[in-house]
Amino acid sequence: MSQNLPNMLESTIAKIREMVDVNSVVGDPITAGDVTIIPISKVSVGFGGGGSDYVSKNANKAENPFGGGVGAGVKVTPVAFLIIKEGSVRMLPVATPANTTADRLVEQVPDLLDKVSAFIESKTKKEVE
Numbered sequence: 001m002s003q004n005l006p007n008m009l010e011s012t013i014a015k016i017r018e019m020v021d022v023n024s025v026v027g028d029p030i031t032a033g034d035v036t037i038i039p040i041s042k043v044s045v046g047f048g049g050g051g052s053d054y055v056s057k058n059a060n061k062a063e064n065p066f067g068g069g070v071g072a073g074v075k076v077t078p079v080a081f082l083i084i085k086e087g088s089v090r091m092l093p094v095a096t097p098a099n100t101t102a103d104r105l106v107e108q109v110p111d112l113l114d115k116v117s118a119f120i121e122s123k124t125k126k127e128v129e
Contacts, residue, residue: 008070009049016045016072024076038082044075 020043027039051068080093 008051008068012047012049012070012072016047016074020045020074020076034085036084038084039078040080040082042077042079044077046073048072 024043025041027041030037030039049068049070051066053066078094080091083090083092
């Protein structure tokens with residue numbers, strides 16, 4: 001087998017490198033007012049190839065034809081957004097919707113804790129004033 005298969009593999013890997021870089025995983029920041037949003041993604045790559053030299057009945061014995069192929073697939077899936085506002089950073093996951101009541105309850109706990117702490121802070125400020 002000549003250098004055909006390694007050449008095909010190298011060129012396919014080079015094309016994948018062109019398509020997928022760090023900006024595919026951590027996206028460019030988006031700023032709206034005092035809020036900055038940074039998208040975070042997951043990149044999955046599938047890759048395969050194969051080939052063979054073969055001898056045809058009519059071909060010259062010194063010349064072996066080559067048959068082969070290479071294929072690749074890239075999938076970019078959004079995972080979360082980093083939200084930066086007023087010096088605090090919060091991660092907002094992009095997830096499938098909750099299927100059960102317990103899952104929904106667990107998803108609501110962080111928001112509930114934020115609301116309770118904000119309520120306690122506002123009460124504390126009023127008492128100090």
